[in-house]
Amino acid sequence: MSYANDMPxxxxxxxxASLRVAVARLARRLRRERTDVDLSVSQLSxxxxxxxxxxxxxxxxxxxxxxxxxSMTRTVGxxxxxxxxxxxxxxxxxRQALVAITSAGAGLLREDRRRRExxLARRLRxxxxxxxxxxxxxxxxxxxxxxx
Amino acid sequence: MSYANDMPxxxxxxxxASLRVAVARLARRLRRERTDVDLSVSQLSxxxxxxxxxxxxxxxxxxxxxxxxxSMTRTVGxxxxxxxxxxxxxxxxxRQALVAITSAGAGLLREDRRRRExxLARRLRxxxxxxxxxxxxxxxxxxxxxxx
DNA sequence: TATTGTTATACTCTATAACTATA
DNA sequence: TATAGTTATAGAGTATAACAATA
Numbered sequence: 001m002s003y004a005n006d007m008p009x010x011x012x013x014x015x016x017a018s019l020r021v022a023v024a025r026l027a028r029r030l031r032r033e034r035t036d037v038d039l040s041v042s043q044l045s046x047x048x049x050x051x052x053x054x055x056x057x058x059x060x061x062x063x064x065x066x067x068x069x070x071s072m073t074r075t076v077g078x079x080x081x082x083x084x085x086x087x088x089x090x091x092x093x094x095r096q097a098l099v100a101i102t103s104a105g106a107g108l109l110r111e112d113r114r115r116r117e118x119x120l121a122r123r124l125r126x127x128x129x130x131x132x133x134x135x136x137x138x139x140x141x142x143x144x145x146x147x148x
Numbered sequence: 149m150s151y152a153n154d155m156p157x158x159x160x161x162x163x164x165a166s167l168r169v170a171v172a173r174l175a176r177r178l179r180r181e182r183t184d185v186d187l188s189v190s191q192l193s194x195x196x197x198x199x200x201x202x203x204x205x206x207x208x209x210x211x212x213x214x215x216x217x218x219s220m221t222r223t224v225g226x227x228x229x230x231x232x233x234x235x236x237x238x239x240x241x242x243r244q245a246l247v248a249i250t251s252a253g254a255g256l257l258r259e260d261r262r263r264r265e266x267x268l269a270r271r272l273r274x275x276x277x278x279x280x281x282x283x284x285x286x287x288x289x290x291x292x293x294x295x296x
Numbered sequence: 297t298a299t300t301g302t303t304a305t306a307c308t309c310t311a312t313a314a315c316t317a318t319a
Numbered sequence: 320t321a322t323a324g325t326t327a328t329a330g331a332g333t334a335t336a337a338c339a340a341t342a
Binding site for chain 1: 160161163164165166167168169170171172173174175176177178261264265266268269271272273275279280282283284285286287289290291293294295296
Binding site: 057058 | 299300301302303304
């Protein structure tokens with residue numbers, strides 16, 4: 001069975017099938033362009049969460065990442081050892097700590113995004129204008145679907 | 149910095165940025181709809197490869213999945229124990245074996261795809277016709293990008 | 297006494313090295 | 320002698336249980 005896709009799909013079910021495959025494949029292709037930085041998936045994900053949400057306690061970060069606190073102890077320790085995050089004392093509760101991304105950590109994420117977007121931008125420059133117009137309109141709809 | 153996205157992007161770089169985020173988010177959302185079947189990522193991936201490519205030797209399968217042969221020995225053993233794949237003797241070389249997906253394994257994958265496509269089809273039914281038209285056209289272009 | 301975070305320990309997944317069977 | 324696959328063993332990553340510090 002092949003998912004090749006040369007004609008626009010005609011029904012909602014067919015559209016769902018072809019869209020699912022196309023989105024999954026492009027997402028996989030984009031991941032391949034990741035900076036080959038020596039960080040595990042968990043480390044990269046935790047770093048991204050700190051970048052988006054700002055400083056969090058280890059417990060909050062563990063909840064966000066859906067891992068148990070001891071796992072996050074380890075992950076934060078590794079990121080801290082590489083200077084990508086820093087701990088500061090919690091202002092009111094001395095049991096807790098606040099973990100924040102450092103400028104080195106933020107720079108690493110920025111570079112990683114830049115690389116993948118650069119790859120995609122190069123591919124876009126190879127497309128005819130009518131296909132770009134389709135993608136410009138689709139970006140808005142796909143974004144809405146992803147938030148559903 | 150926010151990636152919210154209410155207006156169509158105007159430049160190629162901006163389109164690359166918003167498209168990357170939208171595609172990654174929708175792919176993540178679709179993964180959440182996976183059947184909660186008790187298979188590891190490696191097991192599911194190997195099963196999918198056998199489904200797409202037909203019977204393979206353990207060595208070929210390991211190469212496809214970019215893991216070392218001993219890891220695939222383990223993965224195939226687990227899938228075999230659950231009746232999702234079966235080994236048959238290689239027709240000409242008694243050192244090798246051929247691993248094939250069983251009907252139970254193929255059914256499991258079919259059900260998993262069905263669930264995710266059903267979720268997406270439901271979301272599509274909530275969209276106005278002009279947005280569906282955009283997605284129908286976009287599915288073709290996204291598919292092409294993913295193959296780049 | 298309850299909560300936050302860490303340390304101790306076990307399990308899963310993957311890897312490299314050593315081994316067995318067949319070519 | 321070379322190749323396909325497995326078994327033995329070790330290194331990450333995550334989990335649960337037990338512990339220390341603070342509220």
